[in-house]
Amino acid sequence: MKKSDVTKTGKHHSGFPNSAFMRKCEVGDWVNYLTPEMAEGGKKLIQEKFAQSDCYFEVN
Template sequence: MEISNVTKNKKREEELMEGEETIHEILAKLEKAEDPISDQNPYYCYQGFWVHKFVLKGIISFQTQFVARDDDILLASCPKSDFSGFPFSVEEENQGVPKKIEQLCSLENMKNLEVNKSGRHYVGIPNSSFYRKGEIGDWVNYLTPQMAERGKKLIQEKFEQSGLMFDF
């Protein structure tokens, strides 16, 4: 039992060290501003926001370790609910609560609600205008090529220093 814990602790320690190296590599690439009170605690511009070094380490650590699955809708899967601090009970899982939440929050359900099919927004826009097919590539039916190019440039500019790559 004790040897197993030592092995697990060693492995976790190695993972943390690798994560620290990744964080330092990312920090080295970001724009930096000194803290006016203490020069030992700099702020970094990360994804358009100025973030304190200690907060940024947690954000980067989470982003590098989190892997979303294609079938996760609004992160309603059980392991992720546990991570959020509000895990589903065994009874809720057996009753299909996560699946019900997924269905309630689905784009298909939301766009088919009567309130979203009829009536108008207070500025006069029909409520039905707020939902589209919600399918990959459907944007071509709603954006002009100029709008799409502007959005593409904006996304590339904002995420340039994050190391994320997007295929358009």
């Protein structure tokens, strides 16, 4: 999707270029984008949402 023409040109309705929403898609790359507080909040949210399901989702 990163090589798609739609991501190379144009803007989102927020005014940001479409290319601003693309990442490297590498495992662990999130540390370059999220603060430790944001990561902890995401971890808690995932645990809450999956708590009543049969899915096991380990977050490190």
